Amino acid sequence: xxxxxxxxxxxxxxxxxxxxxxxxxxxxRQSRVAIQRQTRRKTDLGYRAFGRYRLVIYDVRVRIAxxxxxxxxxxxxIPALIxxxxxxxxxxxxEAKARVVHDLxxxxxxxxxxxxxxxxxxxxxxxxxxxxxxxxxxxLAAAIPGAWRANDLIRTKGVAGxxxxxxxxxxxxxxxxxxxxxxxxxxxxxINEDSALDITAVTExxxxxxxxxxxxxxxxxSAVALxxxxxxxxxxxxxxxxxxxxxxxxIGLGDPxxxxxxxxxxxxxxxxxAAVTAPSGVYNVGAAPVRRSDLVExxxxxxxxxxxxxxxxxxxxxxxxxxxxxxxxxxxxxxRFTAATGWAPRRPRFSPDWLALTSEAKTVPQ
Numbered sequence: 001x002x003x004x005x006x007x008x009x010x011x012x013x014x015x016x017x018x019x020x021x022x023x024x025x026x027x028x029r030q031s032r033v034a035i036q037r038q039t040r041r042k043t044d045l046g047y048r049a050f051g052r053y054r055l056v057i058y059d060v061r062v063r064i065a066x067x068x069x070x071x072x073x074x075x076x077x078i079p080a081l082i083x084x085x086x087x088x089x090x091x092x093x094x095e096a097k098a099r100v101v102h103d104l105x106x107x108x109x110x111x112x113x114x115x116x117x118x119x120x121x122x123x124x125x126x127x128x129x130x131x132x133x134x135x136x137x138x139x140l141a142a143a144i145p146g147a148w149r150a151n152d153l154i155r156t157k158g159v160a161g162x163x164x165x166x167x168x169x170x171x172x173x174x175x176x177x178x179x180x181x182x183x184x185x186x187x188x189x190x191i192n193e194d195s196a197l198d199i200t201a202v203t204e205x206x207x208x209x210x211x212x213x214x215x216x217x218x219x220x221x222s223a224v225a226l227x228x229x230x231x232x233x234x235x236x237x238x239x240x241x242x243x244x245x246x247x248x249x250x251i252g253l254g255d256p257x258x259x260x261x262x263x264x265x266x267x268x269x270x271x272x273x274a275a276v277t278a279p280s281g282v283y284n285v286g287a288a289p290v291r292r293s294d295l296v297e298x299x300x301x302x303x304x305x306x307x308x309x310x311x312x313x314x315x316x317x318x319x320x321x322x323x324x325x326x327x328x329x330x331x332x333x334x335x336r337f338t339a340a341t342g343w344a345p346r347r348p349r350f351s352p353d354w355l356a357l358t359s360e361a362k363t364v365p366q
């Protein structure tokens with residue numbers, strides 16, 4: 001009998017996913033996920049029939065500790081995790097943020113990302129730790145000296161502290177947000193997770209974060225890094241770009257015929273939720289790549305103006321090294337993540353519709 005690819009994959013598991021061991025009704029060795037010959041005996045966990053075979057089903061609900069839960073990705077990840085029946089607890093900095101988290105159905109712990117004690121409190125009893133914390137300046141603020149210092153600190157000292165506290169607390173799985181502009185400009189060539197990186201002073205903090213996460217992997221611990229494409233949709237940067245286009249200012253970066261790796265705000269949360277069961281490794285996450293000229297034109301269509309084109313040498317000089325990674329041609333392939341998790345974007349290809357919410361100024365609570 002030829003079994004589905006996903007069924008053959010789970011047949012190879014020899015231990016439960018993070019958090020499942022203490023939730024199983026019977027010992028793992030007796031109820032592991034496996035393709036077994038069909039029998040009349042029922043399993044406590046239920047099964048699906050495939051001819052003369054059955055697939056034993058396990059409970060994948062876990063306790064998840066989340067940092068960066070009130071950012072662009074985090075606010076969309078919490079509902080996705082709750083919908084998957086996970087228990088979610090989020091680190092927040094204030095009572096106001098705690099109320100936002102509670103309204104989404106999660107628990108909140110007030111604390112500091114750089115406090116080991118606060119992180120250990122957050123991770124107590126957690127099976128999975130997810131770090132989505134960032135502090136990315138928007139628009140012209142990105143050109144101010146020192147504007148990226150907080151974000152760089154999060155991706156170096158912050159991630160190191162998270163890894164240490166998670167290990168001390170017995171967290172079995174770590175998931176880290178990353179970015180696809182770590183890759184070198186590949187022109188028209190396709191990029192996968194094995195493609196060359198181009199690490200500069202600007203991208204080094206993110207590379208260091210990925211390195212910290214990779215070192216978390218052991219026979220008893222797993223770790224995943226998600227290299228997201230450029231987020232487009234209902235988010236601060238998209239709103240800034242749309243406002244700039246309406247003011248007839250150029251927003252394009254790089255070669256107009258180059259490629260951009262993008263992902264809609266509707267898809268970031270479900271991708272993080274899917275990573276809860278992904279094997280350890282680095283994964284590209286996004287929609288199909290789009291020509292940079294088409295991306296600029298999409299903003300113009302929504303703004304109701306002619307395309308404003310690409311930034312000139314003065315802006316590039318002001319932006320300096322910070323703009324270079326964002327200008328790379330990145331024709332990124334996401335197939336490995338889809339194959340590992342079954343995830344697929346709800347919005348698989350960029351279109352002006354991606355910016356509909358942005359144009360109507362509907363915002364997510366910050």
